[in-house]
Amino acid sequence: xxxQNTSAxxxxxxxxxxxxxxxxxxxxxxxxxxxxxxxxxxxxxxxTTTIAMIMxxxxxxxxxVTVLGLQMPKxxxxxxxxxxxxxxxxxxxxxxxxxxxxxxxAQLYAVADIDERIAGxxxxxxxxxxxxxxxxxxxxGQKTRVSLAKALLNRPxxxxxxxxTASLDPDTADWVRGRLDHYRREQGATVLLASHNMTEVERxxxxxxxxxxGHIEDDDTPQRLLDRYGRETLEEVFLDVARGRKDxxxxxx
Amino acid sequence: xxxxxxxxxxxxxxxxAMVRRYxxxxxxxxxxxxxxxxxxxxxxxxxxxxxLYVSQNGGPFARTSGVFIGAVLLWDIxxxxxxxxxxxxxxxxxxxxxxxxxxxxxxxxEFIAALMIMSIVRLLIGMIPVTLLAIAFFGFNLWSxxxxxxxxxxxxxxxxxxxxxxxAGLLLRNGLGAESMAWTIMFLFLPLTCVYYPxxxxxxxxxxxxxxxxxxxxxxGMRALLIDHVFRAxxxxxxxxxxxxxxxxxxxxFLKLLRSARAQGSLLQTGE
Numbered sequence: 001x002x003x004q005n006t007s008a009x010x011x012x013x014x015x016x017x018x019x020x021x022x023x024x025x026x027x028x029x030x031x032x033x034x035x036x037x038x039x040x041x042x043x044x045x046x047x048t049t050t051i052a053m054i055m056x057x058x059x060x061x062x063x064x065v066t067v068l069g070l071q072m073p074k075x076x077x078x079x080x081x082x083x084x085x086x087x088x089x090x091x092x093x094x095x096x097x098x099x100x101x102x103x104x105x106a107q108l109y110a111v112a113d114i115d116e117r118i119a120g121x122x123x124x125x126x127x128x129x130x131x132x133x134x135x136x137x138x139x140x141g142q143k144t145r146v147s148l149a150k151a152l153l154n155r156p157x158x159x160x161x162x163x164x165t166a167s168l169d170p171d172t173a174d175w176v177r178g179r180l181d182h183y184r185r186e187q188g189a190t191v192l193l194a195s196h197n198m199t200e201v202e203r204x205x206x207x208x209x210x211x212x213x214g215h216i217e218d219d220d221t222p223q224r225l226l227d228r229y230g231r232e233t234l235e236e237v238f239l240d241v242a243r244g245r246k247d248x249x250x251x252x253x
Numbered sequence: 254x255x256x257x258x259x260x261x262x263x264x265x266x267x268x269x270a271m272v273r274r275y276x277x278x279x280x281x282x283x284x285x286x287x288x289x290x291x292x293x294x295x296x297x298x299x300x301x302x303x304x305l306y307v308s309q310n311g312g313p314f315a316r317t318s319g320v321f322i323g324a325v326l327l328w329d330i331x332x333x334x335x336x337x338x339x340x341x342x343x344x345x346x347x348x349x350x351x352x353x354x355x356x357x358x359x360x361x362x363e364f365i366a367a368l369m370i371m372s373i374v375r376l377l378i379g380m381i382p383v384t385l386l387a388i389a390f391f392g393f394n395l396w397s398x399x400x401x402x403x404x405x406x407x408x409x410x411x412x413x414x415x416x417x418x419x420x421a422g423l424l425l426r427n428g429l430g431a432e433s434m435a436w437t438i439m440f441l442f443l444p445l446t447c448v449y450y451p452x453x454x455x456x457x458x459x460x461x462x463x464x465x466x467x468x469x470x471x472x473x474g475m476r477a478l479l480i481d482h483v484f485r486a487x488x489x490x491x492x493x494x495x496x497x498x499x500x501x502x503x504x505x506x507f508l509k510l511l512r513s514a515r516a517q518g519s520l521l522q523t524g525e
């Protein structure tokens with residue numbers, strides 16, 4: 001079996017042009033099943049476009065994306081029920097209660113025992129008391145937990161997260177990270193996490209892909225990146241990459 | 254599930270999920286329900302009183318009994334059918350929920366099927382009270398048209414769905430910048446489909462345009478029924494044939510616009 005089929009996600013020479021402007025410029029990477037990888041990069045680095053192409057929401061200009069052995073976007077309807085996505089920038093209908101929203105998405109994802117699954121997730125994510133409240137009446141932290149519940153409804157084998165803790169207070173953000181890590185370990189899910197939050201990436205990710213202007217600038221474990229750049233934190237590594245300070249890396253090497 | 258993996262397959266469960274989603278929204282908001290009834294009632298009353306005035310003053314127009322009210326009620330089926338379809342779609346854009354749906358296993362054909370069902374639900378909520386008011390105020394009973402009403406309804410709703418599907422494609426491709434199309438596109442049909450007057454009133458070149466639009470046949474058929482008491486099955490069949498073509502063209506345009514939206518990344522940016 002080739003690497004494309006054994007990887008949970010395989011991205012090969014992926015390019016996306018928007019009206020001639022390069023958003024993603026020939027990137028390639030493979031994510032092993034059960035791994036958790038951080039996708040780092042500044043604004044406009046191409047993270048969201050990459051995730052959108054993996055989800056089949058955006059068609060690549062060239063290159064291929066394979067998820068769980070199936071090609072995106074061609075085979076999207078054979079694989080989307082095994083994936084899910086969460087982002088604070090994509091909302092759930094505000095007037096619907098949490099239970100209504102979750103039950104609609106559970107039915108879309110053909111979840112077997114909807115009531116039991118919602119009750120279980122609500123208990124796990126401390127949402128039980130909010131189940132019958134309109135989603136729009138919840139705080140930012142509660143809404144994030146609801147979005148996370150939606151993302152976990154179908155027990156996805158591949159979970160894509162776009163800045164999942166943006167706009168959360170440190171305590172809630174830390175709690176969300178804990179739940180994500182717990183889910184990944186329990187289910188053996190593959191997680192790709194786009195984030196600006198270096199603490200989050202350091203805590204959760206076993207591998208970090210750093211993007212800049214559509215390219216992959218670096219790709220390694222957090223520890224090896226720190227060693228290679230001679231830095232103490234990923235934030236310093238990120239700044240070195242963002243500001244093009246490769247000389248620091250070379251000096252460290 | 255019907256069929257295999259083509260994007261044109263249909264899961265009844267996913268259609269039901271989407272219908273439930275819109276039903277929850279509708280029942281949680283009384284202004285939304287009121288909006289379904291309010292304007293059709295105002296329209297019906299205005300045209301009904303005009304009809305009353307014309308018939309009371311005799312002359313050649315006195316024999317057009319019920320034509321104005323019938324026309325406005327059928328026009329509302331056409332207009333409200335499309336609006337019901339488009340508003341349900343717009344609700345996803347207002348809620349920033351479109352990306353969630355597009356990244357779920359929901360297929361375009363299921364999404365469209367749910368929007369069609371909701372357009373009928375919204376239409377019934379709005380039209381049933383208005384048709385009853387038409388009986389109470391003006392003694393005009395739309396339901397008494399029986400089979401003819403069914404033929405009118407099928408043809409009008411098919412046109413409204415075709416236009417709704419096309420507008421949904423425009424919204425996917427262009428975001429809320431195309432929102433005004435959802436509210437106004439059907440008004441292009443108002444003069445051309447001869448809702449309130451016979452096709453012969455139009456200049457010759459516009460008559461060709463009018464006869465290419467399925468609702469024209471319905472409104473002509475309604476006048477034949479109410480004025481001459483003749484049900485024109487030929488007109489209904491011609492309308493159906495044009496509707497099949499229109500529906501197929503709108504579906505193809507939708508798929509092309511969806512493909513373009515995926516290529517341009519418009520589904521990520523559904524704002525203005």
